Amino acid sequence: MSWLKQTFTSSIGRKFAMALSALFLVIFLLQHFIINFTSVLSEKTFNEISHFMGTNVLVQFALQPVLIFGVIYHFVMGFVLEIKNRNARAIKYAMNKGSENSTWFSRNMIYSGFVIFLFLCLHFYDFWIPEISHKYIEVLPEDSTRYFGEMVEKFHDPLRVGLYALSFVFLSLHLMHGFQSAFQSVGARHSKYTPAIKKLGTLYAIIIPAGFIFIALYHHLTAL
């Protein structure tokens, strides 16, 4: 399969794969947001969906590994490309006005990405590791109503809420460029629909992170 390796180690192949993982993460983020948002509306619904997601075999053993692979690939390749790209210019400009020809967030994806990476570490530490340990290591008895309480408890700490909110700001910046960029990378560009994709991307980049911040603040404030 040398051609396959050749394809996905080429500059375009790598970008294509980055874009595919990004599009997958965009969809994942949307469903994650919808599920989380139910916690604002109804504790019961939230617990039901969480229980389903946490115990369904398909979700746990088919989608979850894909998600983890996608996340890891997107991060690792993001850093690999960044290093390669930096090496492509040995001497920097003494004077460079990037703002004249491109947006801040498009030039600084690595920084917004890095903040998101740190956030994910915290997020895994908060939810995913306890969850995995609960289910597969300590093998504690299943309780389909525990999810809401666990979540609310995490949002007691104002520092954590602050960190979450800050991270979502960076997520927003990342998406501002990333959403439409993914379409460009896979070659989906046409004067008929590209303007719509760009608008949708901006909306997505604002609504989703803002929604997550709202959820965190909501639980922090209502639990006080």
Next chain:
Amino acid sequence: MSTANGLNLTLKVWRQKNDKVKGQMETYQVSDISPDSSFLEMMDILNEKLINDGGDPVAFDHDCREGICGSCSMYINGEAHGPGREITTCQLHMREFKNGETIYIEPWRAKAFPVIKDLVVDRGAFDRIMAAGGFVSVNTSGNTQDANAIPIPKADADKAFDAATCIGCGACVASCKNSSAMLFVSAKVSQFALLPQGKVEAKERVLNMVQQMDDEGFGNCSNTGACEVECPKGISLDNIARMNREYMSASFTADKK
């Protein structure tokens, strides 16, 4: 001769003897520059002054001085070809600058474009990418079919022309934060991919040209769009999207391994 509106400027210019030694920014003063002069004429004045003072004039690439040959290549005040859109360095005029201004003048910066001297860089990588596939394999015998034998939809012909207007100056590489050559390569790939004459070997072409591009050490495209903004011929990002499509589909369908 002194004119009322002559400009006095401070220039910070990159000086480097050759590709083996390190370079540095040097500061020069020029005075009484006519706002009607082109930027390169201002450089001529600087050089004349350096020669008369017994110094070494600044080497820079230039030839046609009407924005079409693609030789000139200066990174002026932090932008490829300086301020102004859809112009080359030689089309930049001094009326864009203010009296007393400090102007930074640097060569294109990319590992794939090593500095030869001062502001002159080696863009041979572009030629090698072209040699890897930037052509239609027909002999120049003249015994081809009649030029009107294959009608080409006007829209395709126009798009092919727009891609073909690339002058190969390298501003896209210079202004890309990743030193990516995607705009240049995609313009060539697009031109041929859009024309029936070029379609015959389109798959091999895109695979070979991209491979050569990667081998030359250019960075990857991250879709910031800086290249399109700084391109003196306004080559569109549409071409990069087209090349992404062409490349991926060729990867999976071409006979070439």
Next chain:
Amino acid sequence: MTKLDSKIPEGPIQDKWTNYKNHIKLVNPANKRAIDVIVVGTGLAGGSAAASLAELGYNVKAFCYQDSPRRAHSIAAQGGINAAKNYQGDGDSTYRLFYDTVKGGDYRSREANVYRLAEVSANIIDQCVAQGVPFARDYGGLLDNRSFGGVQVSRTFYAKGQTGQQLLLGCYSAMSRQIGKGKIKMYNRHEMLDIVKVDGKARGIIARNLVTGEIERHSAHAVVIASGGYGNVFFLSTNAMGSNVSAGWKVHKKGAFFANPCYTQIHPTCIPQHGDQQSKLTLMSESLRNDGRIWVPKKKEDAEAIRAGKLKPTQIAEEDRDYYLERRYPSFGNLVPRDVASRAAKERCDAGYGVGTNETGEAVYLDFSSAIMRYGKEQANIQHIHNASETKIRELGVDVIEKKYGNLFQMYEKITADDPYKTPMKIYPAVHYTMGGVWVDYNLMTTIEGCYAIGEANFSDHGANRLGASALMQGLADGYFVLPYTIGDYLANDIRTGEISTDLPEFVAAEKEVTDRIDFFINNKGTKSVDYFHKRLGKVMWNKVGMARNAKGLTEAIAEIKEIREEFWKEVKVPGSADSMNPELEKAGRVADFLELGELFARDALLREESCGGHYREEYSTEEGEAMRDDEHFTHVSAWEYKGEPADAVLHKEPLNYENIELKTRSYK
């Protein structure tokens, strides 16, 4: 004295080329692999020749001073390329293209060459389309044509305003393919500094690597000079900064005759010079004269007020404007040929009616206001706008003009900061193309055996004046379709020669000559830069050997150029070293050659006691100031043989026989 043999094949003109091709010697593919050819220059002529020869199987070594073959100045041609395709069904034919070219050249070109050019022109379009050149097309998907000056048919193919670039990229693509295969060895940033002759035959060149300064010997079985024209002898021209005569001049000094140096084309519509520091002139397409009206003020005091900045052109009343082309040439008006339009502009400016507000004062107006109003009224009718206000009509008219010439107007505004929609453009003639060049026979071989000259570098097929859109045609015809045949006929005798050694004493001697000259420049303790001398030469050339020439001025010019040359060799100052990139050193060598050519140029103009095409002698004109040809004494090519100083050059005449076309006086009244 060498007798010039043009080697024109026998037979009727339409069969000459076919018969020729049927009877020349061929080289078999295995033998081609053992033969090397050097091509100097990679414009349309050199690039197409290098690609074609490599495809045939020869080992080609191509040289250009630019950093890539794609940058040669052919790239700057805007308008288009002629070809007798007759796609428009408007009566075009090979004969008509042949006839128009000979007539346009004022009956000073070689019939057989021009006919061949017209004959192969159609192949060029087929070839370029097959290579992926994106010519303009109409909605049916077929190729579009436009018309150009001096002809009555639409035979010009174009790619917006970038025809030259697109055609050159076609050549460059074809070259790239051969470079990738290793059949062309490309030497970028190399300048040919001499030709090497062994036993009277061209066998190689001495070149300087412009990056390292190294002097290199390159051998071959034939040398092709495709280095373009010498318009930069005027310092200011529309040529590229690096365009030079050196390759052609070196072969001239080694025995190739130089033909008709005085034939220069001066293009009427260029942006005027703005000051002494100007380095380069920019052409505005000839197409603007379709809608623009050219004028200067009728009253001298108005012109003076404009020059002083006290009056604006829009303030001058209609009756105070002198539309001098319409006045002098009522039947052709603003669309007279290039040479006529240029001279008329000079005449007005010399008489004190120039409107240049720049330091030189030389400019005339090219005014679109009446075209804007005319188109505006037309649009108002089409759109059924009754009683449209003047502003509305103007607005509609500007729209039309913008669609037609938008990019040119924008280019003008970028350079001058004037808005040509509101105020008339200022234009003035500038040196654009040189019809003269190295003398070649029908095979395109110079008077040095095995040394060929193609494209603008040779004395070409254009006679005393070139028609628009014919330069591209000639370059590609020579390189793609003529040279590959004619050179084979010569190289067929070389299949047993084997590789030419670069250790031969001839190479050593030529290299020494080159290094001596470089050492002189580097070590000379002069005080003045190369440009100082180039500008002085340019001034003399422009003032005395320019658009209008006379015996007195030419005699003075010859003496002045000689003086400048002598001072140059004493006072020139070249900074830096020989063993590194040194643009001043490159310029010094080129200007040294221009200083010799300039004098020969003036001598040629002095001896040609007639006016024809681009060569205008004030003494040989009618009372109304129109050119007067002298067919009895000057229907010949003036080919100069080098004998040391330009003053010693010996003139040889190649008579021009017109068997298919009758000589007539051109009239545009």
